[in-house]
Amino acid sequence: MITSDIRVDGDRLWRSLGELGDVGAYSDDDTGLRGVRRLALTDADLAGRELVTGWMRAAGLTVTIDRIGNIYARRDGRDNTLAPVMVGSHIDTVATAGRFDGCLGVLGGLEVVHTLNDHGIATERPIEVAVFTEEEGVRFGTDMLGSAVAAGRIDLADARQRTDPDGVSAGAELDRHGLVGEVAVPIRAPFAYLECHIEQGPILAAGDTRIGVVQGVQAITWLELQITGRAAHAGATPHHLRRNAGLAAALITVRLNEMVESGAYGAMLATVGRQVNYPNLINIVPEKSLITVDLRNPDGAAMARAHADLAAYLAEVEQLAGVTITSRTTAETPPVVFAEQMRDLVEKHAANLGMSSAPITSGAGHDAGEIAALCPAGMVFVPGLYDGISHNPREYSTPQACADGIDVLLHAVLELAVA
């Protein structure tokens, strides 16, 4: 068997992406688009997990779960004492998702297993397909929560007590769903980890490039700012007597935009994604405002400067708007550079398959960024359409692009697992 000739079954992969995409599907009223909403540890996420683990068992994999609900589906190798080659990603989604973010990495990993099974290929090392809990972080406030616990960066007890906006803890949800598995965390280090993911941005498509050789992941900081002023009559309260939490939130948002546009913090990006005013009524000066701040920066030193300058500005805003501000860091990860051997592996197999490739740094956070603390990790990016838009029901990639990415994954895994 000349393994270099084998290819994945792109139709089977595409069908599975569609079927999983039906779990938690909703119709977006404004656009009429079908989106996916499968927030971590919700019933929709559970339904998605059941569908995927059913497929895993049908493919002959042994499914285990760790203490934070991460799934590991194992295909035995000839020597099962060896650490496995791990592939995977996540199937939890944001609230306005498409069908590809995370799911391509999980279902693509399963497609690698199907293809090896179809061709009766045995590998020296076992292969594991992983599904990490709460990668998105949009429910319990910390992204890559499951893979961070698997890699030992976040303590299990700390992770379990993270709560969602309704005050429900991750631990209570894990217990409710019976997802506290037998695998201890941190997990035993895999031999290597590879994740295929849509780029979620415009770069590959703009360059008509089929494969992104991911160099690493940029730094991420998430802050939750609780701003407290005083509710007062919008008509009878003189301007200078106001303690306006809404004004403070707006000042912070504008300052973040100025920081990005100044260029003084490198290629920093800043997003105030969530803003909740209280009492949120037209004729009352806002008493409270909760805003979230998402900072991204490929340069750790520039990110540190941004942290310091933002903290100094918050103190200024307290004076300007007559409010008090408490800032809670809910996620903070440094820039990650993937192992050179993994980057070279992805580049080599893209070339062997006749696919154009280009180096790219990931704008989004990924589980690979966490597992890189345990073993050599790498990522394969595929382009999306519509400027690679993501975290939006318009997220879309093509059957060919998905098959390309998983063909590269297949051959990289074969090289790692056969060795």
Ligand code: HGY
């Ligand atoms: O926020 C992120 O980058 C990822 O989608 N969780």
Ligand code: MN
């Ligand atoms: Mn993702």
Ligand code: MN
């Ligand atoms: Mn995402």
Ligand code: MN
């Ligand atoms: Mn991600």
